[in-house]
Amino acid sequence: DAGVIQSPRHEVTEMGQEVTLRCKPISGHNSLFWYRQTMMRGLELLIYFNNNVPIDDSGMPEDRFSAKMPNASFSTLKIQPSEPRDSAVYFCASTFCGYTFGSGTRLTVV
Amino acid sequence: GIQVEQSPPDLILQEGANSTLRCNFSDSVNNLQWFHQNPWGQLINLFYIPSGTKQNGRLSATTVATERYSLLYISSSQTTDSGVYFCAAADGNSGYALNFGKGTSLLVTP
Numbered sequence: 001d002a003g004v005i006q007s008p009r010h011e012v013t014e015m016g017q018e019v020t021l022r023c024k025p026i027s028g029h030n031s032l033f034w035y036r037q038t039m040m041r042g043l044e045l046l047i048y049f050n051n052n053v054p055i056d057d058s059g060m061p062e063d064r065f066s067a068k069m070p071n072a073s074f075s076t077l078k079i080q081p082s083e084p085r086d087s088a089v090y091f092c093a094s095t096f097c098g099y100t101f102g103s104g105t106r107l108t109v110v
Numbered sequence: 111g112i113q114v115e116q117s118p119p120d121l122i123l124q125e126g127a128n129s130t131l132r133c134n135f136s137d138s139v140n141n142l143q144w145f146h147q148n149p150w151g152q153l154i155n156l157f158y159i160p161s162g163t164k165q166n167g168r169l170s171a172t173t174v175a176t177e178r179y180s181l182l183y184i185s186s187s188q189t190t191d192s193g194v195y196f197c198a199a200a201d202g203n204s205g206y207a208l209n210f211g212k213g214t215s216l217l218v219t220p
Contacts, residue, residue: 031206043196043210056207089151095206098143098158099198104151 006092006102013109018080021105024073025094033099034067034077035091043091049075082109112137112201116211123187123218131182131214133197141200142173143208144182148193156182156195187218 005024013019025032033048047057049069057067064083069075079086087108093101113136123129135142144156157164157171159180164171168187173180184191194215198208 033207035210042212043198045207045209048207091153093153098155099145099208100155101145101153104153106151 004092004094004100004102006090006105008105009103010106011108013082013107015083015109016081017109018078019082019086019107019109021077021090021092021107023075023077023092023102025075025092026096026100027073029094029096029100030072031095032069032075033093033095034075035093037089037091037104038087046077046090079107082107084109111203112139112199112209114197114199114209114211116195116197116214118214119212120215121217123216125187125189125218125220127187127218128183128185129187129216131184131195131197131216133180133182133199133211135178135180135197135199137178137201139173139175139178139199140202141206141208142180143198144171144180145196145198146191146193147196147213153196184216187216189218189220192216192218 007022034046046059047067052069067077089104091104093099115134142160146154159171159173161175168185170183194213196213198210
């Protein structure tokens with residue numbers, strides 16, 4: 001199994017641009033999570049899906065953030081428009097029992 | 111949501127030493143996991159341990175759910191053990207969505 005696959009690994013974008021982060025969970029894992037990691041706030045849960053259905057999006061910082069899971073093998077996290085304060089490492093994780101994290105996307109908004 | 115507190119925040123060990131990391135949580139848990147974030151940023155699941163004791167090589171973990179704490183033991187530490195150790199917990203209200211502590215930053219010196 002290739003594990004949880006995230007793309008891109010690094011993204012540098014200008015303020016105001018749209019950013020789309022992608023995640024492919026492990027086959028058979030029925031829950032998927034998006035986390036954001038910053039030095040100030042640590043690891044924060046943004047949203048999670050169970051069987052492709054969004055269950056809790058209370059961690060999404062504001063309306064500029066949206067997430068979708070159109071099928072069991074793909075999820076996206078979109079930021080539009082992006083702002084410098086969105087700079088962080090964004091992790092996707094999937095689970096059947098214990099979490100498996102992807103390698104993360106390091107986002108820099110300038 | 112459930113609060114997770116880890117101690118100590120920082121730890122420096124000489125290679126070969128043993129250590130104990132502590133995680134306190136504020137409520138009953140149905141899910142508790144320990145992770146290691148290596149210097150390259152990858153988050154690795156060490157243990158899924160909502161209760162009881164588990165061992166994996168030089169690492170072991172114990173969760174005493176009734177007293178709301180978990181311990182991670184590292185024996186005969188090696189320089190490759192360096193990184194940040196996170197404890198994360200979930201109560202029954204949030205499904206498997208984990209809340210993370212701020213971590214213990216471990217440096218093992220030769």
